[in-house]
Amino acid sequence: MMQKMISKEKISDLIKELQKEFKVFGPVKEEGVVLFKEITDAKEICLDYSNSKIPAKSVLFPMIDTLFSYKKEGKGVKIIENPPYEKTVIFGIRPCDSMVFSLFKNFFSFGKYKDPLVLNRLKNITIIGMGCLEPRTTCFCTSVNGGPFNKESVDVLITEFKDNYYLESITDKGEALIKKIKSLTDADKGDLAKIEKLQKDIESAIPVIEGLDGIYTKLDGLFDHPMWKMESQGCIGCGSCTYLCPTCHCFDVLDENKQDGSGRRIRIWDTCQFPLFTLETSGHNPRTTKLPRVRQRIFHKFNYYPKNYNIIGCVGCGRCIINCPVSSDIRNIFISVENISSKTEG
Amino acid sequence: MTDKSKEKSTEEWKPKIIAFLCNWCSYAGADLAGVSRIQYPPNIRVVRVPCTGRINPFFIIKSLAYGWDGILVSGCHPGDCHYISGNYIARRRFAILRDLMTFLGIEPERLNFTWVSAAEGERFAKIVRKTVENVKSVGPNKIFNKKW
Amino acid sequence: MVINIIDDIEKSIRETAKKLLEEKKVDLIIGYTKGSIPLRSGPCFITDASQTGMLVWNQSCDLNLAKYLAKNDDRKIGIISKGCVGRAIVHLIVEKQLNKENITIIGISCEGVLNRAKIMVEIGDKEIIEANIEDNKIIIKGKDFNKTLPLQDYINQLCITCHYKIPPISDIIIGNKKPEKPPKDDFKDLNEIESKSSNDKMEYFKKELNRCIRCYACREACPMCYCSLCFIDQNKPVWFGKTADISDNFIFHMIRAFHVAGRCVSCGACSSVCPMGIDLNFITRKLEKIVKERFDFESGINLEAPPPMGTHKFDDKQEFMIEED
Ligand code: SF4
Ligand code: SF4
Ligand code: SF4
Ligand code: SF4
Ligand code: SF4
Numbered sequence: 001m002m003q004k005m006i007s008k009e010k011i012s013d014l015i016k017e018l019q020k021e022f023k024v025f026g027p028v029k030e031e032g033v034v035l036f037k038e039i040t041d042a043k044e045i046c047l048d049y050s051n052s053k054i055p056a057k058s059v060l061f062p063m064i065d066t067l068f069s070y071k072k073e074g075k076g077v078k079i080i081e082n083p084p085y086e087k088t089v090i091f092g093i094r095p096c097d098s099m100v101f102s103l104f105k106n107f108f109s110f111g112k113y114k115d116p117l118v119l120n121r122l123k124n125i126t127i128i129g130m131g132c133l134e135p136r137t138t139c140f141c142t143s144v145n146g147g148p149f150n151k152e153s154v155d156v157l158i159t160e161f162k163d164n165y166y167l168e169s170i171t172d173k174g175e176a177l178i179k180k181i182k183s184l185t186d187a188d189k190g191d192l193a194k195i196e197k198l199q200k201d202i203e204s205a206i207p208v209i210e211g212l213d214g215i216y217t218k219l220d221g222l223f224d225h226p227m228w229k230m231e232s233q234g235c236i237g238c239g240s241c242t243y244l245c246p247t248c249h250c251f252d253v254l255d256e257n258k259q260d261g262s263g264r265r266i267r268i269w270d271t272c273q274f275p276l277f278t279l280e281t282s283g284h285n286p287r288t289t290k291l292p293r294v295r296q297r298i299f300h301k302f303n304y305y306p307k308n309y310n311i312i313g314c315v316g317c318g319r320c321i322i323n324c325p326v327s328s329d330i331r332n333i334f335i336s337v338e339n340i341s342s343k344t345e346g
Numbered sequence: 347m348t349d350k351s352k353e354k355s356t357e358e359w360k361p362k363i364i365a366f367l368c369n370w371c372s373y374a375g376a377d378l379a380g381v382s383r384i385q386y387p388p389n390i391r392v393v394r395v396p397c398t399g400r401i402n403p404f405f406i407i408k409s410l411a412y413g414w415d416g417i418l419v420s421g422c423h424p425g426d427c428h429y430i431s432g433n434y435i436a437r438r439r440f441a442i443l444r445d446l447m448t449f450l451g452i453e454p455e456r457l458n459f460t461w462v463s464a465a466e467g468e469r470f471a472k473i474v475r476k477t478v479e480n481v482k483s484v485g486p487n488k489i490f491n492k493k494w
Numbered sequence: 495m496v497i498n499i500i501d502d503i504e505k506s507i508r509e510t511a512k513k514l515l516e517e518k519k520v521d522l523i524i525g526y527t528k529g530s531i532p533l534r535s536g537p538c539f540i541t542d543a544s545q546t547g548m549l550v551w552n553q554s555c556d557l558n559l560a561k562y563l564a565k566n567d568d569r570k571i572g573i574i575s576k577g578c579v580g581r582a583i584v585h586l587i588v589e590k591q592l593n594k595e596n597i598t599i600i601g602i603s604c605e606g607v608l609n610r611a612k613i614m615v616e617i618g619d620k621e622i623i624e625a626n627i628e629d630n631k632i633i634i635k636g637k638d639f640n641k642t643l644p645l646q647d648y649i650n651q652l653c654i655t656c657h658y659k660i661p662p663i664s665d666i667i668i669g670n671k672k673p674e675k676p677p678k679d680d681f682k683d684l685n686e687i688e689s690k691s692s693n694d695k696m697e698y699f700k701k702e703l704n705r706c707i708r709c710y711a712c713r714e715a716c717p718m719c720y721c722s723l724c725f726i727d728q729n730k731p732v733w734f735g736k737t738a739d740i741s742d743n744f745i746f747h748m749i750r751a752f753h754v755a756g757r758c759v760s761c762g763a764c765s766s767v768c769p770m771g772i773d774l775n776f777i778t779r780k781l782e783k784i785v786k787e788r789f790d791f792e793s794g795i796n797l798e799a800p801p802p803m804g805t806h807k808f809d810d811k812q813e814f815m816i817e818e819d
Contacts, residue, residue, distance in 0.1 A: 031705055033771065048619070049619045050619055050621055134637060137531075137621065234536055234538070236714040236715055240711050244709075256492070259412065268736060274710070274727075276729075322531060323769040325768075326537055327530050327531070327536035331530075403752060407734075411745060424808060434810065437806070437810055438789070438803060441788055441810070442785070444814055445784045446752055446755065449687070449695065450695060450696065451690075451692050451693065451695030451696025451697070451699060451700075453692045459814065460816045472819075475818075477816065480816070489741075490745065492741050
């Protein structure tokens with residue numbers, strides 16, 4: 001572990017130094033919306049944000065992802081592979097969102113099928129996370145094995161303290177990286193203890209929410225429970241909760257052609273909340289109403305994920321609560337599950 | 347407009363125009379223009395439809411998305427529709443579509459609607475000339491070009 | 495004071511709902527309830543008279559509840575209807591999508607709803623912990639800030655020009671039965687965009703629609719988008735692209751707008767549900783203007799008037815047709 005610091009004013013120096021070796025992605029504010037983009041001008045970066053509207057999964061798993069391109073040549077078709085993925089740094093990502101990267105590693109290499117695109121990107125990405133000084137009231141990361149300064153899935157963790165950013169290397173990759181950066185100075189030892197206390201205070205101030213304890217086993221008997229009718233009646237079936245959820249990773253594959261005989265195969269985000277998601281070629285659709293779709297979202301995150309990968313498929317970022325147009329609150333579902341299962345037990 | 351080079355380049359550029367013509371009148375009108383050897387610019391490609399009422403706005407938008415520079419839709423004069431009211435329904439549809447597209451920033455010069463009867467070969471040729479002129483005045487359609 | 499009227503309305507909504515359920519006049523009440531974050535509301539579905547305390551009425555009740563009605567629903571439903579919910583019901587009846595018999599319209603005199611996206615732009619990325627409306631001001635509290643905004647500047651534009659604050663038909667009316675109508679709508683709010691050049695218009699809309707992530711909340715919240723298969727989801731054949739690329743976004747929104755022309759009831763639900771804060775109502779306002787000026791039609795006002803796209807006149811204006819010259 002290595003501790004370094006830099007004054008807030010000098011942050012662009014740090015970014016510029018990183019840019020020499022890496023493609024740097026960071027939070028940028030565009031039209032009032034914070035999202036992760038490649039930083040071209042160090043001044044663009046917006047570190048005074050609570051969390052991005054579009055989760056940073058978009059770096060690893062973009063909304064439109066080219067699998068390969070092609071071009072007609074004579075009678076044949078020439079396949080054009082993607083250019084090699086450059087070494088990349090994701091700067092300023094929140095610890096909840098970075099948890100997703102290890103989650104995706106599981107998902108995209110489950111069983112026989114390995115997704116070369118995502119796995120290769122993961123190898124080339126270094127994550128510089130930034131702790132949350134002001135968690136939102138909708139955050140519940142501490143209830144799903146995370147925390148505002150969670151170190152589990154970052155290479156370097158930054159904590160803002162007074163006029164400085166403190167950088168702590170977590171992995172070897174992170175240590176190697178911050179060793180190289182000249183604009184960093186050694187951390188002020190006196191502050192380190194204070195920072196640790198600050199982190200603990202903020203973390204313990206996040207309320208632990210009800211009903212998440214053992215939700216995996218509780219859900220097991222509830223697949224056919226009438227609660228899903230209640231939970232789904234207000235849902236309008238849009239994609240806000242899933243598109244903007246950092247852990248959702250469903251996609252659709254399609255081909256795009258241009259008139260000049262070139263084209264590409266792409267994948268785009270898709271979601272289990274849309275009817276087309278489960279429509280089979282035969283015309284049969286196993287999930288015809290909102291009920292099974294709403295249930296699928298909860299079961300996938302809180303039952304299938306724990307079963308398949310031994311982790312919870314939610315990082316507690318609260319985006320689904322903030323963005324749902326009908327104000328459906330996932331926390332209320334936990335409570336319903338809790339109430340129902342305690343009733344049946346007792 | 348006084349810029350000589352600009353004038354020259356628009357002269358060289360040949361717009362691609364897709365024409366949706368009603369089977370019962372404008373298509374026959376176009377035919378008549380052909381048989382009567384009336385000259386008109388070769389920029390249009392004709393799609394024959396049973397009635398202007400058959401023209402889904404998708405056809406128009408998809409054509410623009412595919413890079414056609416302009417659209418011409420022509421059907422029977424009011425009162426002459428083979429199916430009695432197809433052209434009236436189409437007229438309302440195109441009025442709204444054109445207003446909406448203009449509001450969104452698509453140049454109205456690309457969207458040309460008119461009536462041509464089976465006997466109006468001369469008129470058809472003039473309408474095509476006018477359409478080409480309109481489309482030329484706004485240049486190539488790059489509205490829906492994707493970046494990749 | 496505004497706040498009192500709203501409180502009274504809320505109280506009468508609860509009482510009315512309770513009575514209707516107790517007297518078994520309805521099986522279900524569809525109304526608004528408090529959202530889980532400030533400035534949000536959600537729908538609620540009440541079958542039990544003891545739960546009517548959940549019902550709320552305030553300036554964040556921005557959904558169009560008509561979305562939750564369906565033709566094949568044979569329950570007797572009481573629906574809390576501000577003007578535009580009522581208009582949506584009327585228009586859906588005109589389009590033969592609803593039967594009036596089973597629906598009890600509980601009309602509410604509406605003072606307009608807030609434009610949340612505009613407030614969020616003003617507040618920035620900070621979290622709002624509490625928001626109240628007092629004395630025509632919106633008072634917003636966050637962790638380390640307070641902000642007071644003038645209410646009238648943050649009322650939805652569609653509500654400012656709305657002439658139908660109570661539903662055109664209703665079984666019960668709560669609140670002001672003869673609300674004041676604003677002056678004749680002159681669509682001044684569109685002037686700025688309309689006067690731009692084609693290029694600038696396109697730039698403006700492209701910039702705005704570029705943010706769209708294609709979550710389709712706008713479509714799903716719209717009472718007029720009831721197709722069982724939306725054009726954008728048709729895949730035999732595929733008509734238009736489903737990617738979030740600006741060219742595909744532009745086409746999606748253009749066609750969706752076209753599909754609601756002469757049908758849109760100016761409720762603003764499509765904009766207020768958009769998670770990306772995209773203002774789609776510039777487009778729907780234009781549609782309102784087009785059908786008003788061309789066909790002298792307003793949707794959802796009259797059960798007898800046929801929708802403009804389903805009818806025609808011999809002498810409809812055709813000034814846009816090209817002529818030989
Ligand atoms: S389910 Fe909701 S709270 Fe959990 S990670 Fe997804 S968006 Fe965040
Ligand atoms: S965001 Fe809300 S309305 Fe949309 S699908 Fe999710 S739960 Fe349903
Ligand atoms: S388009 Fe928007 S404003 Fe019009 S009815 Fe639909 S949701 Fe309401
Ligand atoms: S956009 Fe058109 S096709 Fe899609 S749901 Fe709305 S009206 Fe139907
Ligand atoms: S709600 Fe907003 S982001 Fe979602 S599809 Fe509509 S415009 Fe796009």
